[in-house]
Structure formats: C-alpha cells, structure tokens
Amino acid sequence: MFKRILIPVDAGVQDDMQKLLSSALELTQGWDCTCHVVTVIPDVGMPIVGSYMSKDFVDEARSAVATQLADAVASSGLVAEHKVLKGTVYDSVITYADQIDADLIIIGAHQPELRDYLLGSNAARVVRHSKRSVLVLRD
DSSP states (O other), X not given: OOSEEEEEOOTTOHHHHHHHHHHHHHHHTTOOOEEXXXXXXXXXXXXXXXXXXXXXXXXXXXXXXXXXHHHHHHHHTOOEEEEEEESOHHHHHHHHHHHTTOSEXXXXXXXXXXXXXXXXXXXXXXXXXXXXXXXXXXX
16 A cells, blocks of 8 residues: 655644654554654744854754654654654655655644634645645544
C-alpha cells in the first residue's frame, strides 16, 4: 500500500503530538512502510527578528526540539526516522514530502478558529497544495 509516510507534528503541543504518533502507529501496523516524523521550527533569519536573538539561538532551539522529538517518537513505539525542519510549516512539509517521495502524509488538525477561516490552517494548506495523498486526523 503506502511505502513512505510523512507525519508532521507540532513538538510544542505534547498531547496532540503523542495522539498523532499513537494514531500513526495504529494505522501503519502491518504495513511494510518507512515512517518519517518531522516538526518545523520557524525561520527567524529576518534581520529585524534575528537581531534580537543570539547567534546560537537557532542551533540551540533545533537541538532542543530534536531531542524532544526523538523522545516522543521513542515513547510512542513508532519506528520512524525523525527530523527537525526550519521554515514555514506547510511549505516545509510539502517540500520534504516531495524530497522523500512520500506516498502519504498523516497530519493532525485542530478545531478551526475564526482566524483559520480567514487564513487557513497548516493542515488545510498541506491538503490544498500537496501533490501527495493526505490523511487528516481529528480528535
């Protein structure tokens, strides 16, 4: 069926991340597939934003998030490669899915708020713009 599955998570929301990883484990059991779990940290490279942060801020943040992500994947029981990406969430997810030639993206979604109707959530943008199959999991 699906051979390469991408699972983007928000490492900042532990409960949602664990639920998504548990659901992905349950869904993929019995599939002969490789899972890739990613989280995205925002790019603070803009001069006006980056000037307020130390030179090591991005590296330290990436290292801390990588440890957090590795721990979450390990505790979920899901066998997966994991990686921290940097940039805009939906764009980074779509680009990485193309890089690994993912067959499926499993993404979590929250209950839409008013701002999501105006701007769109990251999950909605991934669904709209990805060339890959996307499975959206809700609570």
